[in-house]
Amino acid sequence: MIPVQFDYLAPASVEEALSALGQHGDDAKILAGGQSLLPVLRMRLNAPEVVIDLGGIASLRGIRDDGDAIVIGAMTTHHDVRDHALVKEHALLLSKAAAEVADSQIRHRGTFGGALAHADPAGDLGAPALALGAQFVIAGAGGTRTVEASDFFVDLFETAIGEDEILTEVRIPKHTGWGAHYEKFVRVAHQWPIVAIAATVKGSIDEARVGLTNMGSTPLRATATEQALTGATATEDGVRAAAELAAEGTNPPSDLNGAADYRQHLARVLTGRAVLKAAGV
Amino acid sequence: MTATQDRPAAEIGKDRRRKEDQRLITGRTRWTDNITLPGMLHLAMVRSPFAHATITSVDVEAAKASPNVVAVLSGKDFGDELGVCINAWPITPDQKTPGHSPMPADRAAFAGEIVAVVVARSAAEARDAAELVDVEYDEQPAVIGIKNALRDEVLAHPDLGTNKSALWVFDSAEAGTGSDVEAAIETARTDGILIEREYRQQRLIPAFMEPRSVVVDPTGEQITMWSATQIPHILRFALAATTGVPESKIRVIAPDVGGGFGGKLQTTPEEWIAWAVARRLSKPVKYTETRSESLMAAHHGRDQVQTLTLAADKEGNVTGFKVHLDADLGAYIAVVGGGVPVLGAFMFNAIYKFPSYRFECQTVLTNTTFTDAYRGAGRPEATYAIERIMDELAAEVGVDPLEIRERNWIKHEEFPFTTVAGLEYDTGNYEAATAKAKESFGYDALRAEQKERRERGDRVQLGIGVSTFTEMCGLAPSRVLGSLDYGAGGWEHASVRMLATGKVEIVTGASAHGQGHETAFSQIVADRLGVPFEDVEVLHGDTQIAHKGLDTYGSRSLVVGGEALVKAVDKVIDKAKHLAAHLLEASEDDLEYKGGRFTVAGTDQGVAIQELATAAFAAHNYPEDMEPSIDAEATYDPVNFNYPHGTHLCAMEVDTETGAVKMRKYTCCDDIGTIINPLIVAGQVHGGLVQGIAQALWEEAVHDEAGTLVSGSFVDYLLPTSADTISFDVVHTDDPSICTTNTLGTKGVGEAGTIASTPAVVNAVVDAVRHLGVSDIQMPCTPERVWRAIHAGDSDAPTPETAMPHFSEGALNQDEGAGQ
Numbered sequence A: 001m002i003p004v005q006f007d008y009l010a011p012a013s014v015e016e017a018l019s020a021l022g023q024h025g026d027d028a029k030i031l032a033g034g035q036s037l038l039p040v041l042r043m044r045l046n047a048p049e050v051v052i053d054l055g056g057i058a059s060l061r062g063i064r065d066d067g068d069a070i071v072i073g074a075m076t077t078h079h080d081v082r083d084h085a086l087v088k089e090h091a092l093l094l095s096k097a098a099a100e101v102a103d104s105q106i107r108h109r110g111t112f113g114g115a116l117a118h119a120d121p122a123g124d125l126g127a128p129a130l131a132l133g134a135q136f137v138i139a140g141a142g143g144t145r146t147v148e149a150s151d152f153f154v155d156l157f158e159t160a161i162g163e164d165e166i167l168t169e170v171r172i173p174k175h176t177g178w179g180a181h182y183e184k185f186v187r188v189a190h191q192w193p194i195v196a197i198a199a200t201v202k203g204s205i206d207e208a209r210v211g212l213t214n215m216g217s218t219p220l221r222a223t224a225t226e227q228a229l230t231g232a233t234a235t236e237d238g239v240r241a242a243a244e245l246a247a248e249g250t251n252p253p254s255d256l257n258g259a260a261d262y263r264q265h266l267a268r269v270l271t272g273r274a275v276l277k278a279a280g281v
Numbered sequence B: 001m002t003a004t005q006d007r008p009a010a011e012i013g014k015d016r017r018r019k020e021d022q023r024l025i026t027g028r029t030r031w032t033d034n035i036t037l038p039g040m041l042h043l044a045m046v047r048s049p050f051a052h053a054t055i056t057s058v059d060v061e062a063a064k065a066s067p068n069v070v071a072v073l074s075g076k077d078f079g080d081e082l083g084v085c086i087n088a089w090p091i092t093p094d095q096k097t098p099g100h101s102p103m104p105a106d107r108a109a110f111a112g113e114i115v116a117v118v119v120a121r122s123a124a125e126a127r128d129a130a131e132l133v134d135v136e137y138d139e140q141p142a143v144i145g146i147k148n149a150l151r152d153e154v155l156a157h158p159d160l161g162t163n164k165s166a167l168w169v170f171d172s173a174e175a176g177t178g179s180d181v182e183a184a185i186e187t188a189r190t191d192g193i194l195i196e197r198e199y200r201q202q203r204l205i206p207a208f209m210e211p212r213s214v215v216v217d218p219t220g221e222q223i224t225m226w227s228a229t230q231i232p233h234i235l236r237f238a239l240a241a242t243t244g245v246p247e248s249k250i251r252v253i254a255p256d257v258g259g260g261f262g263g264k265l266q267t268t269p270e271e272w273i274a275w276a277v278a279r280r281l282s283k284p285v286k287y288t289e290t291r292s293e294s295l296m297a298a299h300h301g302r303d304q305v306q307t308l309t310l311a312a313d314k315e316g317n318v319t320g321f322k323v324h325l326d327a328d329l330g331a332y333i334a335v336v337g338g339g340v341p342v343l344g345a346f347m348f349n350a351i352y353k354f355p356s357y358r359f360e361c362q363t364v365l366t367n368t369t370f371t372d373a374y375r376g377a378g379r380p381e382a383t384y385a386i387e388r389i390m391d392e393l394a395a396e397v398g399v400d401p402l403e404i405r406e407r408n409w410i411k412h413e414e415f416p417f418t419t420v421a422g423l424e425y426d427t428g429n430y431e432a433a434t435a436k437a438k439e440s441f442g443y444d445a446l447r448a449e450q451k452e453r454r455e456r457g458d459r460v461q462l463g464i465g466v467s468t469f470t471e472m473c474g475l476a477p478s479r480v481l482g483s484l485d486y487g488a489g490g491w492e493h494a495s496v497r498m499l500a501t502g503k504v505e506i507v508t509g510a511s512a513h514g515q516g517h518e519t520a521f522s523q524i525v526a527d528r529l530g531v532p533f534e535d536v537e538v539l540h541g542d543t544q545i546a547h548k549g550l551d552t553y554g555s556r557s558l559v560v561g562g563e564a565l566v567k568a569v570d571k572v573i574d575k576a577k578h579l580a581a582h583l584l585e586a587s588e589d590d591l592e593y594k595g596g597r598f599t600v601a602g603t604d605q606g607v608a609i610q611e612l613a614t615a616a617f618a619a620h621n622y623p624e625d626m627e628p629s630i631d632a633e634a635t636y637d638p639v640n641f642n643y644p645h646g647t648h649l650c651a652m653e654v655d656t657e658t659g660a661v662k663m664r665k666y667t668c669c670d671d672i673g674t675i676i677n678p679l680i681v682a683g684q685v686h687g688g689l690v691q692g693i694a695q696a697l698w699e700e701a702v703h704d705e706a707g708t709l710v711s712g713s714f715v716d717y718l719l720p721t722s723a724d725t726i727s728f729d730v731v732h733t734d735d736p737s738i739c740t741t742n743t744l745g746t747k748g749v750g751e752a753g754t755i756a757s758t759p760a761v762v763n764a765v766v767d768a769v770r771h772l773g774v775s776d777i778q779m780p781c782t783p784e785r786v787w788r789a790i791h792a793g794d795s796d797a798p799t800p801e802t803a804m805p806h807f808s809e810g811a812l813n814q815d816e817g818a819g820q
């Protein structure tokens, strides 16, 4: 299908992009990898007058070490997040989750920042980012600000990024040596998750972080499960008992792939499996 | 013919790579949407968002004022020249058939129906302007779902007075092909086994790869239509019959077509509108649908409720089978819409010797996209019902599902066999196919593993599903079609043109759209005529070149079209022989034809077929009693259907905690007679299997209560990819039962995989959890449905609904989408 006509801008720097955004306001849309935006435009669900492509801004791409955190540029592709040595070492959970996004072609186009800015509750990267306590660096006309993961995801497709702002990078506190597993439940391979569990644990088990995908209008953390796991020994029974708490406080959707109660059941079962795998049991 | 046997490198049986792959895979070819004509205009359709609504006004002014818009037309702007969409198969004389305008002026009867068309200089401008067409609707109550339709409370077409279109009945006692099924049921009720089931065939979407596209050029002496269709000849006939243009002024071309699966066996509103607009404006026009439009408005398939009663004695010998179908035709009766479920009538008895049989098919109209053929058309539905219920019988008797089948199937020495549905199966060997499949599958080892997992109470249970299918294909003997009130015949036409340079052009009335006819037909001609494979060119899909034909569907191209070709080739050889005798100054009786050469017995004199073609072209020296041509043509009307069969075995793992299912092994042993090209056959089998497996596990078109298609994109209509399937174990019987009703001994294979696989998969899933109290899971077997089925009997069943009885309305395992 053919999108409504739009103007295309390709700024060379974040400053240029911000000034273009400032000029066009809500008539403009940012284009990252286009893997969510282009379907929306082609199905004519949205018709911006201007599309601002971040693809030419080199500073938004890449992953670097920043002391107690690694920093992932917004325009880094899923493929690069999956394979990067720094990610594997300090945020293994992200590498595992990025590997589960869509298919190889999409992973080479879609970006880390684009996926998080899009904030699809079924997206695979929100729950791991939340579980790892990511910090979102957002640039606007007045400079940059940093938003904690717990404040970043506001609602379905809604984040703390303002209309005239750009997500530039995401800081992930180092979880060096933590075990991790992303358990994605789908009917066909290329599908968005019906439910997915992002689990990462230190030792076996000193600390645990569990993020839930598609269990509400934003990514969620299974805090009751996390608490029950802290200091527990990673036995099958112990983990499964803690996982029984995983659906507490969730409000999952009901759709063709499953009713809410089924999703809650899945969250409990899959949390147990994800934590056991993360702990290497 | 001896030509084939004596050539060392026989083409038949060789796994030739397909000639057409290079151009089809790279896309450097003539797809309809690739065609651009001078001055061509583009169409965009305005479609009703409502399932049922009267059209109160259509305001086109804003759209007309949009840049580069040439015209905006709605239903009231057209008269008779728009024509109508036809139903070529009224299944009963009293069938209620709603009128089907390509673009109704007064009322839309399904969501997606076209109410106006925008014509502009570019596709983008047409699309932009389409959004400016302001249609006012008065929404009417819509009827969605078969059970609602049967109630006749809300009517899809109020003027018809009912949603019930036709009731078609076959009864073996009345037909004299068997005894009375009611008597068998009564006996079984008191003194045997009676199994009553209701199965649901969900609605499917053919989802061919190339969306439908049509180009119409009215600027020449003939009006030319290019269309991504399976049926150029039927399309041409229908255009002539309904739009008042003489058939001789119409040329229809199906260029390369990217898949159809029955979904392009249609005469579509879009084609008729493009035709009318091009004629009105005297300009070439093009329309290519979007994927969203394709999913919403190209015809859907299946959609039946099957009410089944199987009667047997206590040992599991079936004494009678009664079938009642309720089939959803959607809003209109499409070209063969009503006939599709009726095709199943002859197949519910499958490979078995049932003494009595009754089949009823009630077709109903609803406010949904019209339904029609989808790969297998009628036979998958029948095969599913019988193969599922035979498993239930086995469970009831307490024997292995293969054993219950063996007790009831036709034994190989009993062929030819006339079935209770009145068909004569010429050959078959169910024992051989089953034995080979069992061995290749490792049946006994998998059964042992299943037992072990059950005993251990493993979280992952294993199930084994059986489907011993047969089907009728090679559509079709024309007289049989006539007796079923079908509007056309089932013959096929072929011609052979011997070119002056020694090359051979063959023209077929079959219309390939991905099957590989160009390769397989070249192999046949190469062998039979004794010419190199590379020298054969196959022409098809253009009514000015292939002037006669009945196109491609129903696994007919090889068994009917290939036979026509054989007959035409044989005529060429006969003519050539006469010319050869003349040139060699020998008697025809002394000539021998081998490897493309006539030789005079006992001499070294001879002449090649290519030399004869050149001699006929030069025409300097030829017999008085013949024309200077060795070209020939043939029209072949099959004498019977043919009956491929096979045994399919499937092992599925079921995660009882989540309901997730995973295929472990799939073996099929198909008996399809002579194989022309094993590679093409493997392709057909693999693709067919995946499509059938997809019905079992993934695909379902769902409408909400208002009649909106919920599964309107590939996000919600789940098509599998290679990542979702396993490597299939495809074998064939060592000694295939050669079809006796065509020269090459071939049987159809285009639909076999799809027909057989669906019940094999569902049987396996049910078998994995039968010990947990499950006897049915509705298709597609989603993890949620499997999980709920497992827990339906628990005291702490997950939700109140799931504890409801299996067949009651609204119970999860029997829901009909949200429409109930």
Ligand SMILES: Cc1cc2nc3c(=O)[nH]c(=O)nc-3n(C[C@H](O)[C@H](O)[C@H](O)COP(=O)(O)OP(=O)(O)OC[C@H]3O[C@@H](n4cnc5c(N)ncnc54)[C@H](O)[C@@H]3O)c2cc1C
Pocket (backbone or CB within 6 Å): A029, A030, A031, A032, A033, A034, A035, A036, A037, A038, A039, A054, A074, A100, A101, A102, A103, A106, A109, A110, A111, A112, A113, A114, A115, A116, A117, A118, A120, A122, A123, A124, A125, A161, A165, A166, A167, A168, A190, A191, A192, A193
């Ligand atoms: C067939 C298919 C299957 C998919 N399956 C999955 C899946 O299984 N799991 C999954 O997680 N995802 C899936 N995706 C989505 C994919 O991950 C996308 O890449 C991702 O959601 C969006 O990233 P993008 O870079 O393509 O962003 P775009 O599509 O370019 O942008 C998405 C949105 O974010 C905004 N945006 C982008 N970058 C920024 C920024 N730096 N600052 C502010 N706003 C910004 C855009 O304006 C737009 O609104 C799938 C996509 C497709 C097409």
